[in-house]
Amino acid sequence: MTILTTVIATLVALEHLYIMYLETIGTASKNTSRVFGISTERLKEKDISTLLKNQGVYNGLIAVLLLFAVYQQNLLWTRLLLGYVILVAVYGAFTSKPSIILKQGGLAVLGLICSFI
Numbered sequence: 001m002t003i004l005t006t007v008i009a010t011l012v013a014l015e016h017l018y019i020m021y022l023e024t025i026g027t028a029s030k031n032t033s034r035v036f037g038i039s040t041e042r043l044k045e046k047d048i049s050t051l052l053k054n055q056g057v058y059n060g061l062i063a064v065l066l067l068f069a070v071y072q073q074n075l076l077w078t079r080l081l082l083g084y085v086i087l088v089a090v091y092g093a094f095t096s097k098p099s100i101i102l103k104q105g106g107l108a109v110l111g112l113i114c115s116f117i
Helices: 003-024 030-036 046-071 075-095 106-115
Strands: none
Touching: 003 030, 003 046, 003 075, 003 106, 046 075, 075 106
């Protein structure tokens, strides 16, 4: 695995750790409100808060698995996890906001491309 792939995949993992932080720890913060486009009042609602925290656990696990794959130099699993991030970003672009494909999937696409160079 190239250094460039390692760096980009690590950045993807860090991005997901940040998303996990927003969803699980900073659930009702102004940053979470800005990033997700949901008012802080709605973020404080129990149902929304619970859903975000659950989703945050998934994002955190993806980050940990990606870091593990990258630093074990496991190219196959790094590619699979980057592909998963891309697929989730595509789904989010169709079901939520089109900009998600670039915000959440942009680095992953770049990392996946770099992994084949």
